Amino acid sequence: MNTEQLQVQDAETKAKAQNRRKSPTKCRLTKTVLLIIVIALTSWFFLVELIVGYLTKSNALVADSFHMLSDIISLIIGLTALRFSKKESSKKNTFGWARAEVLGSLINAVFLLALCFTIVVDSISRFFKPEPLEKVELMLGVGAGGLALNLISLLLFAIQACQEKADDSGKKEMNMNLQGVFLNALGDSLGSVAVIISGILVKFAPPRDDTHAKWKLYIDPILSLIIATIIVSSTVPLLRKSSLILLQGVPLSLNVDELRNKIFSVNGVIDVHHFHVWSLNSEKMIASAHVRLTGEKDEKRDWETVEQVKRLLHRNNIHLTTIQLEHDDASLDSCDEDCPESLKKGKPSASKFDMKKNETQKDLEQFITV
Structure with a gap:
């Protein structure tokens, strides 16, 4: 490929970018709008869980509501990193804030690993001191509501990712910052699935309505460990990639x-x-x-x-x-x-x-x- 061909290729790329900017943007879901919607939905569900938890005196719901609060914090970190990354270069930052998204993904990855650590510790302790699940109906309702919320969030992520791929001829991947937020939403979805499965098995599996059956006491910690393993397996590559970029290591795709x-x-x-x-x-x-x-x-x-x-x-x-x-x-x-x-x-x-x-x-x- 000679210099003229490269110039032609660059000109075509710029022309496509200009056409995209000129094209109508009706019903377009931007990254910023996506994160704002997800933050609003998560904040609403956090308040619902907190209020219901105190009304029913359910420590489990109150604890889960503060878990949702940690999700809100990670979402705000992602939104902040996204807004900073769009700032133009200056005399003090000649590259601009291009690495803000990488820093946001690193923080979210650390949040997820810390969450998994607490899940693992809590699950192991419940193997030694198993506790029966209480208020199964309420737990099922909250689990279903959390799953619906997170499915809506994942659907919005999918729509935004499809728009990005359509704009860049299918070559562009989800950026690292959104990937961290997406993994957080995915982890919450899997957690809601675990809550629903636990509630269904405890309530309907024989002996029915007997929450003190010995094998039922270990359903919740086993599912929690499985979910934690899935989240860790998805988060570690993101943590490794973001750390490598911040340490200015050689990209994994190059030799x-x-x-x-x-x-x-x-x-x-x-x-x-x-x-x-x-x-x-x-x-x-x-x-x-x-x-x-x-x-x-x-x-x-x-x-x-x-x-x-x-x-x-x-x-x-x-x-x-x-x-x-x-x-x-x-x-x-x-x-x-x-x-x-x-x-x-x-x-x-x-x-x-x-x-x-x-x-x-x-x-x-x-x-x-x-």
Whole structure:
């Protein structure tokens, strides 16, 4: 793919983006609207659970209402991160707040893992001290209401995801911040399912209406452990990915050695060092490299080499690149960090020339002295 083809491709991409902006946005569910709706629904259900819990003197409902409060906090974190991520760059933040969504996903992932930890601890304690479920009818009603609420939230997430894919020809995935909020809603849905299954088995399984039957005492903790396992298995990859981005690690989809070898294959390149690849967020990758060329400076050749390296990285979805060229006649003093072994072992030709010149001068002085 040559430079002209890349320019045409970029022009087409910009044209599509402009057409999307000009297209009518009726009945469009944006990320911000999605999160506001989910926050409103969750807050409403939190108040219902809290009021019913105190009216019926049900500690279980009151405890679950405060669990819903933690969900509201995570949703507000997600909304805040989303709004910050849309801020434009400034003199103090040249990249803008692009990583706000990554930070939001990390916080939500930690929230989910902390929730799973409390579920596991509570379930294990109930294996040693099993307790019968009380007010099963009320528990079933709350479980059904919670499931309906979370299914509505998941449906809204699905609608928003379909809109995003339609806008980007099906190539765009759910961003990490929304993924964390989605996992939270999914975890709540699974928790509601566990509550409903527990209530149905306790109430209708034989011996019927006997909540003190020994095997019924372990239904709730077993289902809770299963739900916690499912949530953890979905959350750990999100935690790993967001942590990797914030630590500026190499994206999981890339292999640095393969990329370095591809750069080596460019004509005239004899060394690649200080090669770094990292992610700004889940969508943008950045790379920087010091590329050493054979021979002396040649402006035309150097420009062509830079273009070839940038196109190579562009084909690997790295669109923000910084290439620093170094030539074979460069001095070791030009290293801004510790010089790589390739430069130490095979010193540049200019340095070799200076060494030979000094040795010749010394021999000449000894000859004159004799």
